[in-house]
Amino acid sequence: MSFRLRACAAVVAGVLAATAANADTLSIDASAATPAPLAAALRLGSATAPNGDTLGANARYLTRNGAPWLPIMGEFHYSRTPASMWEAELRKMKAAGINIVASYVMWNHHEEVEGKFDWSGNRDLRRFVQLATEAGLDVVVRVGPWVHAEVRYGGIPDWVINAMPSRRNDPQYMAFVDRLYQQIGQQIKGQLWKDGGRVIGIQLENEYNLDGPDQGAAHISALKKLALKAGMDVPYYTVTGWDGTIYPSGEVTPVFGGYPDEPWGVSTKELPPKETYAFRFDTRVSGDLGAQTAAHAPGTAETDKDVTPFLGAEYGGGLPFMYRRRTVVSADDIASMLPVQLGSGVNLMGYYMFHGGRNPLGIGGTGMEESTLSGGYNDTTMISYDFQAPLGPDGQQRKVLEKLRPFHLFTQAFGAKLAPMTVRKPEVSPTKPDDLKTARFAVRSEGDRGFLFVNNHVRQYPMAAQKATQFAVKLPGQTITLPSQPVDIADGAYFIWPLNLDLDGTKLRYATAQPVTLLDQGKAGLLAVFAAIPGVPVELSFDEGTHASADGAQITTGGNQTLITGVRPGAGVAVTVHRDGKPPLTIVVLTPEQSQQLSVVRLAGQRRLLLSADQAYVDDNALQMRSVGDSKFRFALYPALPSAPKATTTGAAWTGKPVTATVAVQAADNDGIFQVFEATLPAHDVKVSVTQTRNATDAAPVAIGGNAKAAMQPLPENFKAAGAWQINVPREQLRGLDDALLQIDFVGDIGRLYSGTRMLDDWYYSGYQWQFGLKQQAALLDKPLTVSVLPLRADAPIYLPKEARPDFGGARQMAKVRGVTVVPVYQLRVNP
Structure with a gap:
């Protein structure tokens, strides 16, 4: 080292030491040895494919061909989506970074009338699985028989509910379940992993915490035996693990979830901060997830914590609108859960829902939704199952998908490194979800390598900015302090930073940018893509002696590191690491906006x-x-x-x-x-004409009652008070478009869209944009459509986001259509 470089390093070291003395250092000890994962006490099904590929699991993570595997799973209900859309929508999910598609089999969608099964059209499970396979997705089939899914009776047909006990080992009930499973087994025959297909998992029941005669673990065990009898021999068998779930230990693996609000709740106000945004160090169960039955003791998932991997199935990709509580979530409300759950040890990130849909109508046009009218705990829309999902019912991409995708790319590139790592708890962490001042962070590490996870976002609550902050992570043989100079972590920030990340033989000690993906360029070397964090200067630290060049950035050497600061994010090369005898390592640091694209x-x-x-x-x-x-x-x-x-x-x-x-x-x-x-x-420029054809009249008061003893959806006859507007959209204007989204901007209680007397869609007013794709209903446009709006009463005891609460101006109720537009959807096919 030259004298000048030594002097520069000494000055920099002095400045950094002085600055660090005034910093708020957040410490975490990750120096303890990482124990080898225990062999999971799980009786897996056939886990070897004809080509020799294998799936497995230990007590910490899943494996694929013997290597650690951390997949992303997204829920998409085939029977809530036109079959003509399946192929494109599954490929969109694949492009969004989803590895596994999960779907409920809703019994009443297939056997509404006893003995008359329908596996055709939008109910063709076999075709759906085949298209998922062609798209490169693995499949988990959630066979129920009780699935919840905001379906009437949890998907169990009326004729079963009316005639016999359900959700227990009642001989009559189990005989019908056996027949259902035989039908499902035939649908997926030849599509299982052991056959060379992609069906890798079966979920039994849902939210099951019942115990007593013919219930409890014995019931789940009996369901698994029926699934095997029906030929459903797959590597993984799961059950949902929250709300005191009960299952036979070793026979199934619990999967977990969490939501940023509780639309099934009864409060008409904002809820306290949800624990979904707090790192989990002692339990995997994230509070109340809306099970329809009450547990009376801790469930099996709690006692199985050390012998099963931490897997997810229902982390909210959005939230449903329920009549009494219409929660609207932002993209950040959802995406900020990613570093929290991954940092808490999750090794399968599963979303419910990832793709929205619409409920089919039953015989005679009756609704099949969960409703207090049929004894349900919740009231949900008859048709719409939008869920504010990353992909809407008509395949539209929402902002939340863009926020999630960088995390999905991260798990694809670095999941094999992350999966074996164990969770390390900070010296100081929040003791309660409503602590909005204490920093929220965690480390997952194995040996001297790891990832730092930070979340400073809590829905509807401002978090204290972490001023002049540095992190000190104690690893075996060293402590890494980052960044080199303290930074402010703003309210709303969330991210992942690497620690001693191996990039094709080059050790990146740390980066204050999030790793996103890797691209092997062969002789040109490895390209590593990072994403800058809003408001945080980008710096990268390598081992001392690393020879790097960085246009426009500053490179200093000293203190056992080569530090690169002042990196400008963008689409160009940020840093090149030159390596003797090896191709260079190229690093690109995208802006936050670019990373989302x-x-x-x-x-x-x-x-x-x-x-x-x-x-x-x-x-x-x-x-x-x-x-x-x-x-x-x-x-x-x-x-x-x-x-x-x-x-x-x-x-x-x-x-x-x-x-x-x-x-x-x-x-x-x-x-x-x-x-x-x-x-x-x-x-x-699509022109739409809107004409009011019926004035609204006085709406009846909102009734209180039902199982929740809260606001109930109006009775059908109360819709006589709805106002009506006629909508004309000439088909000729849409020629050449891939689709056209009808946007209805209304204020009221409930909106319904009709063609004649046939209901096409419905919507609870919440301030969230109602869209309806016209492509699937093109033939109906030759006649006017009608939107009806039931008035929203000023005294309605429901929760609406404060931003959407209308100003009634002293009026008792409101029902108006503020505007109707058609948004064109353009399509381009690019052939390389």
């Missing part, structure tokens, strides 16, 4: 990074893109394509057959390392 796709025979604000997925080696409301497409790829791409667009069959047209793709100036393309389709 990033996905990884396989095009023209290799993995590529894709940056685009438009929805994108791969189908048959082509890039399928959708843009909502904007006819201009812009996308950027790295590495560059070998030749200029070509593009086409094909609109839906609004009138006659769809027509495919060629679209010019223009190369734009490169953005950093990315090759940029643009394309523009003809813009559509």
Whole structure:
């Protein structure tokens, strides 16, 4: 080292030491040895595929071909979505970073009338599983028979409920369950992992905490035997593990969940801070998740904590609207749960829901939803099952998906490293969920490597900014203090930072940016992509002696590290690490906004990074893109394509057959390392006419009662008070569009959309945007649609977000349609 460099290092070290003395250092001891995972006491099913691929589990994590595996699972209900949409929607889920698709089999959707099973059309489970397999997704089939899912009687048909006891080993009931399972077994026969298929798991029952004669563990054990009898021999058998669940230890694995609010609650006010945003160090059970039955003692999941892996199935990808409580969540409300759950030890992140849907109507157009009218605890909309999910009922991509995807890419790239790591508790952590001042963080580590997880977001409550903060993580043989200078962690911030991350033989001591993904460039070396954290300067620390270059950044050496500060986030190369005898290590640090537009796709025979604000997925080696409301497409790829791409667009069959047209793709100036393309389709300005045809009259007072002893949805005859508006959308205006989203902006209690007397959709007013895709109902547009709005009473004892609470101006009620628009959805197919 030259004298000048030594002097520079000494000055920097002095400045850092002086600055650190004034910092608030958050300490955590992760130096204890990481114990080897115990062999899980689980009786798995057949776990070897014909090609030799294996699945397994120990007491800490899942394995795939013997290696640690940390997948992401998303719930998508096939019977709530038109079958014509399944293929594209499953591929969208794959593009969003989902590895496993889970779906309930809702018994009453298949056997509404005793003995008459329907596995056709939107109920074709076999076809759904086949399409998931083609999309590259594993499948977990949640067979019930009681599933909840906000379905009447939890999905058990009326004729069963009316005639016999359910959810227990009653001989008559179990005979019908046996028949149902035989039917499901036939549907997925040949699609199981042992057959070379992708069905890897079966979930039995749901939210089961009943105990007593013919109930409890004996019932779950009997259900598993019936599943095996029906041929459902799979690697994993699960049960939901919350609210005092009871199951036969060793026969099934509990899966957990958590939601950012309780729409099933009875409060008409904001709830206290939810524990979903607090790291879990002592238990996996996240409070009340809305089980329909009450437990009287701790469940099996609590006593099994040390012998089963921490798996998730129902972390809220959104929330449903229930009549008495209409919670609206933001993208950050959902995404901030990721570092909390991963940092708490979760080794399967499962969402409920990831894709919204709509309930089918029963015989005679009756609703099949959970309702107080049929003795249910909750009132839910008859048709809509939007759930504020990352993918809407019509396949629209929502902001929450963009916030989640960087975490999904992280688990794909680094999950094998993270899964074996154990959770380390800070010296000081919040003792209660309503502690909004104490820093919330955790470390998962194994040996001298780990990840730091931080969350400073709690829904509806401001968190104290962590001023002038540094973290001191004690690892075997060293303590890493980061950042080099204290930073403020703002209210709302949440992120993951690496500790001693091995990047193809180069040790990254730490980074104040979140690792996102890796791209193996062969002879060109490894490309590592990070995401900057809003308001936090980016710095990267390597072992001392690392030879690096960084345009526009500062590099200092000393104190056993090579420190790079002043890194400017963007799409260009931030840092290059030069390595003797090996290809270089290239690091890109994207801006927060760019990281939310990033996905990884396989095009023209290799993995590529894709940056685009438009929805994108791969189908048959082509890039399928959708843009909502904007006819201009812009996308950027790295590495560059070998030749200029070509593009086409094909609109839906609004009138006659769809027509495919060629679209010019223009190369734009490169953005950093990315090759940029643009394309523009003809813009559509869809005109809608709206005419009020019926005035609202006085709505009846909201009744209190039901099992929850709270506000109940109005009786059917009370809808005579609804006002009505006629909507005309000429089909001809939609020619060339992939879809068109009807947006109804109304204020009232309940809105319903009709074609004649046929209900198409319904919505509880909450301030959240109501959208309805017209593509699936194109033939109905030749006649006007009708939206009816039941008045919202000023004295309605329901919860509405304060932002959506209307100003009644002294009036007793309100029912109005403020506007109806149609948002065009454009489609572009890019062939590399």
